[in-house]
Amino acid sequence: MGGGLAGAGLAGLGLVTCSSPLEPEETPGALTPPSRALQIVVVGAGVSGLVAAFELSRAGHDVTVLEARERVGGRVLTLRSPFAPGHFAEAGAARIPPEHDLTLGYARHFGLQLDRFYPEDGLFLRVRSGERATVPPSSFLSDWPDFVKIRGGTDRLPAAFANGLDRSVITAAPVTEIAAGAGNTARTTTSDGRNYLSDRVLVTVPVPLLSTIRFSPPLSAAKTEAMNGGFHYQSATRVFVRFRSRFWETDDLNGWGTTDWPEELWHPTWDAPGPEGVLLTYVRGKRADELDALDEEARVARVLAHWEEFLPGAAGHVATGTSHSWQRDPWSRAAWAEPTPTQDSELGSPLARPEGPVHFAGEHISGARGWMNGALESGLRAAREMHES
Ligand SMILES: Cc1cc2nc3c(=O)[nH]c(=O)nc-3n(C[C@H](O)[C@H](O)[C@H](O)COP(=O)(O)OP(=O)(O)OC[C@H]3O[C@@H](n4cnc5c(N)ncnc54)[C@H](O)[C@@H]3O)c2cc1C
Numbered sequence: 001m002g003g004g005l006a007g008a009g010l011a012g013l014g015l016v017t018c019s020s021p022l023e024p025e026e027t028p029g030a031l032t033p034p035s036r037a038l039q040i041v042v043v044g045a046g047v048s049g050l051v052a053a054f055e056l057s058r059a060g061h062d063v064t065v066l067e068a069r070e071r072v073g074g075r076v077l078t079l080r081s082p083f084a085p086g087h088f089a090e091a092g093a094a095r096i097p098p099e100h101d102l103t104l105g106y107a108r109h110f111g112l113q114l115d116r117f118y119p120e121d122g123l124f125l126r127v128r129s130g131e132r133a134t135v136p137p138s139s140f141l142s143d144w145p146d147f148v149k150i151r152g153g154t155d156r157l158p159a160a161f162a163n164g165l166d167r168s169v170i171t172a173a174p175v176t177e178i179a180a181g182a183g184n185t186a187r188t189t190t191s192d193g194r195n196y197l198s199d200r201v202l203v204t205v206p207v208p209l210l211s212t213i214r215f216s217p218p219l220s221a222a223k224t225e226a227m228n229g230g231f232h233y234q235s236a237t238r239v240f241v242r243f244r245s246r247f248w249e250t251d252d253l254n255g256w257g258t259t260d261w262p263e264e265l266w267h268p269t270w271d272a273p274g275p276e277g278v279l280l281t282y283v284r285g286k287r288a289d290e291l292d293a294l295d296e297e298a299r300v301a302r303v304l305a306h307w308e309e310f311l312p313g314a315a316g317h318v319a320t321g322t323s324h325s326w327q328r329d330p331w332s333r334a335a336w337a338e339p340t341p342t343q344d345s346e347l348g349s350p351l352a353r354p355e356g357p358v359h360f361a362g363e364h365i366s367g368a369r370g371w372m373n374g375a376l377e378s379g380l381r382a383a384r385e386m387h388e389s
Contacts, residue, residue, distance in 0.1 A: 014082040028105035029380035031059035031387050040386060041066060041188045043175045043213075044204035045075025047372050048361040048379035050161035050169075051106070052202055055383045057166045064167060064196055066188065068143050068174035068331050075332060075363075076372065081155045082242060082320045084276040089240050091324035093154045093372050095147040100339035100373035102380070103157075107150060110160035117147035119270045122254025125310060129260065132310045134253065155371070178203070179216040180356040200386045204362045204379065207231050207351065208333040215358070222350030223360075231343050231351070231364070233334030237288035239281050239303045239323040246277040247317045255279055259289060261306060276319065279307075284335070292325045299323045337364035352378070359385055 029051060038061045042049045045067035056061040077091040095117040096103050124140035126133045140207070150156050162169050167177060170190075177189040178201055188196045210219065210227035218224065226230075242250075248255050255267025255277065264282040280302050284293060291299050300321030307314045326335040339347065352365040361382035366374030 011113065014279055027055065027109045029055050029376070029383065031055050031383065033060050037061050038199040038253070038386065039197070040064070040200045040202065041186070041198040042202045042204065043178075043188065044068075044074065045072040045158070045162065045169045045171070046048060046204055046362070046375060047076060047158055047161070048152050048363065048375040048382075049074075049202065049204035050158055050165075051102075051376050051379040052204070052383040053169075053384075054161045054164050055380065056387065058164075059387060061387070064198070065157075065162075065165065065169040066173045066175050066190060066196065067169050067171045069328050070172050072169050072171070073155050073158035074217060075336070076154050076158050076325065077324065078155040079240065079322065079324070080153075082322055083269075083278055084242070084274055087242075087269045087272050087274070087276065087278055088153050089098045089238075089266075089278050089280055090149075090154055090324070091238055094266075094268075095149055096372070098146050098148070100368070100371065102376040104148075106161075107157060110157070110164075112156050112160065113151035114148040115151050115271065117149045118144060118256065119254045119267075122249070122256075122270075123252050125253060125257025125259070125265060127257065127259035127310045130309065132253075135257075135299075137254075140256075151300060153236070154372075162227050166208075175213055177214045177216070180358065186357040186359045193266075198357075200357050200359060200389070202359045202361060202382050202386065204236040204360075206233070206332055206334065207337060207364050215355075217356075220350060220353070222353060223355075226347045226351055227345075231337060231339050231347055234284055234336055234338040234370070235286075235288040235292070235325075235327050236282070236284045237291045237299075237323060237327070237333035238283075239291065239299050239321065241279050241300060241304065241307075241314075241321040242319040243279065243314070243317045244319050245275050245317055247313065248279075248311060252312075257310075257340060259310065263287065281307075288325065288327065288335075291323070292327055294320075296323055336370035338369065352381070354385060 040063045042053045042065045051065045053065045075092040080088045123134040126135050173190040179187045186201045257265040266280045269277045304315045326332045359382045361378040363375040366378040368374030
C-alpha cells in the first residue's frame with residue numbers, strides 16, 4: 001500500500017541496521033497448548049492464512065492449508081524475472097513501516113534480515129504539472145519515514161511461514177464449496193472434487209472472491225452484500241522496466257520519486273550490484289484501470305512514453321518490461337479493501353464474524369487494511385478464536 005504513516009525511526013524502534021544479524025525471538029502470536037486438538041482447514045496461503053496455520057499447528061492443532069494458486073504468499077509476490085540475475089522487484093507488499101510490530105516481529109522470529117527501503121543518497125524526482133524538480137534525500141525522506149524491506153524479497157516471509165508448518169501447503173487447490181455439517185464440523189471441497197473434513201475452517205480469501213465459494217448454509221446477508229460489490233476495494237498496478245544501464249545516475253538521480261500522474265517511481269535495484277537497473281511505476285485507482293485496459297507490451301510502452309517527460313531518452317536504454325495488475329489477477333480481483341466509512345461501519349464487523357464452524361480473516365478485516373501487518377493481525381485474531389472455541 002502507500003506510505004504516509006508516522007515513523008519512529010529505525011534506531012528508536014530498536015531495529016537492527018542492515019549489517020547486524022537479527023536476534024531470533026518468540027513469535028508475536030504464540031498460543032498456549034490447546035485442551036483439545038482440532039482439525040482445521042485454512043483456505044488461502046496469504047500471510048493471514050499462513051500465520052494462523054503456523055500458530056495453530058505450533059499449538060498442537062492439525063492444520064491443512066488449501067491454496068488456489070501454485071504458490072504461497074497471495075498478495076506478496078516477488079518478481080525475479082525478466083530481470084538480470086540477482087535482481088528482483090515487488091509486485092505487492094514491499095515496504096514495512098517501523099511501527100508494524102507483527103510484520104517485524106515475525107521477520108525477526110524467522111531470522112530475516114531487514115534493509116532500508118529507500119536510498120539515503122542521490123536525488124529524488126518530484127514532477128508536478130510537467131515541472132521536474134529534484135529533491136535531496138533529507139527533504140524527500142522527511143515525508144517518507146524509515147521504512148524497511150526484507151532482504152532478498154518480501155516472499156521470504158510467506159515462505160518462512162510455509163516451511164514452518166507441520167504439513168506442506170496444498171497448492172493449485174481452489175476451494176469451491178464449504179458445507180457446515182452436524183456437530184459444528186465442516187466439509188471443504190476443492191475443484192478436483194476432494195473433500196476435507198474438519199472441526200473448523202478459516203476462510204482468508206479477499207471479499208470479492210467469497211462469491212466463488214458455495215457456502216452451505218449461505219453466508220449472512222452482510223457478507224453476501226459485501227462480496228457482491230458492497231465493500232469497496234482499491235485498484236493497483238505496477239509496471240516494471242528493465243534497463244541495460246542506470247542512465248538516470250548521470251544526472252545524480254537515484255531512480256525514485258513521485259509525479260502527479262499520479263504515480264510513485266521506485267528503483268528496487270538501487271542496492272543491487274550490476275550495471276542494469278529496474279524502475280517501476282506504482283499507480284492506483286483510475287490510472288491503474290487505464291493501464292489494465294492495455295496489453296502487456298502497450299502498458300510498458302505507455303509508461304515509457306510518460307517517463308520520457310522527465311527521464312528523457314529512457315526508451316533507448318530498455319531491455320524489457322513486465323507488469324502486474326491485481327485487478328486482473330483471478331485470485332485477488334483487486335489490490336486491497338478500502339471501504340467507505342458507511343461500508344466499514346455496517347459491514348466491517350460482520351465480515352469478521354464466524355458462521356458456525358467457519359471463521360474469517362484477511363487484511364480486509366483488520367485495523368491496517370492494505371498492509372501485511374493487518375493481514376497478520378486478522379489471522380492471529382481468527383487463530384485465537386478457533387483455539388479458544
Ligand atoms: C500493490 C500492493 C502493494 C502493497 N504494498 C504493501 C507494502 O508495501 N507493505 C505491506 O505491509 N503490505 C502491502 N500490501 C498489502 C499486503 O500485500 C496484503 O495486505 C497482504 O498480503 C494480504 O494478505 P491476506 O492473507 O489477507 O490476503 P491474500 O494475500 O490475498 O491471501 C489470500 C489467499 O487466498 C487464495 N485464494 C483465493 N481464493 C481461493 C480459493 N477459492 N481457494 C483457495 N485459495 C484461495 C489466494 O490465492 C491468496 O493466496 C500491498 C498490497 C498490494 C496489492
